[in-house]
Amino acid sequence: MSDETKSIHEFDFKLICEYFSGMERQGPGSSEVTSKALSFIDNLTNESKIADIGCGTGGQTMVLAQHTSGHITGIDLFADFIDIFNVNCRKLNLQDRVEGVVGSMDHLSFQNEELDLIWSEGAIYNIGFERGINEWRKFLKTGGFIAVSEASWFTEKRPDEIDRFWKDAYPEIDIISHKVKQMQQAGYIPMATFVLPENCWMEHFYALQVPAQEKFLKKYAGNKTAEELVKNQRHEAELYYKYKEFYGYVFYIGKKI
Template structure:
């Protein structure tokens, strides 16, 4: 297996491929002015196995296009949707988020939890904006500094991993400069990181290593995740995912 195939195998059976919770999804949704009678078109971009997709489908009237680059994740999402009788509300699409085949102003809501970093926050806003109806909403969670100043270790780590990391004020400025009006913001809680993402991940380490016969590649993935978890636990007061909800303004 390649490193990418191993990573997919490690994450495919997880409920989530990043920090979050159903409560976070609903909280973000609460900032959006929704007509309960309207049938909405929603795109969930970088959906993974779709924990948030299912929450949206259970709480919105309309159809969701769930987009991910990896077919294995979409297969899991389809299985979960079928079990919850939500298959008529969710359509999966295997595509890269920088090559979406959508029409201009096709969607009422664009959603992306913990995934826009793959093409960059500003690049994602610029690339996806045209797919959103005027006065439609975008909701994305994005790695964000919680403080102006940080310890050197965590500062250097995340500036290397994701140079676009910034404070909430910096991210909100980017939204405003790209034709969006912010309507809501909050940080994900420690529970969304530890209870919902990292603790379940740690429980998968031994089985994953055993499955792949303790190969060097598998051990490298586990070690990398362990280091990330340790960094989060040490520096959780300085960073989190920020959830940004904004309305597209008329041109």
């Protein structure tokens, strides 16, 4: 495998965490998109219990918290992200009803039928979309919602370069209709799907990385892992600019039946 196509998963996670922890979001998204996805969910009250799985430092969780009144638990594998998450909660005075905990999405400790809403932006790929929506379903009450964003193809066919890149990075990437079918098969009513606009990638994700990359390369001058991480991120951004008609993130919102 060439350096260019090396998966991000092969890099040192500690370094990746540091690289991303300075950014408001660790994946493509925006407050507008989080609010839009939330607009399809109509079962929430003060008593609601919400989980944000793979929450990172909580960019989207804080938006969720400002538009809902129940209790939110953010879960992420990386303690450094959760530390920042909990500092952000205190800054926004949300600590009484929003908390970040370290945990893995494949070993969640919720009770069956405890949750009203499961949220996950740009993170379910870590367990795989199909496995995630099936395994997490038991934690939702009947009538509860799941809202996840997931890399998806926009076309049946695409250029080889981008097809190979994604098949290596995330073989479960698929066209939207297949993902919707998987939701139905898992026992959800597909309530809505929508494509995240380009600004979620360009402005809110890749553009913010440019100054962070300069700083990071200065700090880790001569460190091969750091240089490779930045090179990989730049390559990913170039691919996005080149092939954005063929893929992107899609929000999938389902209701448990």
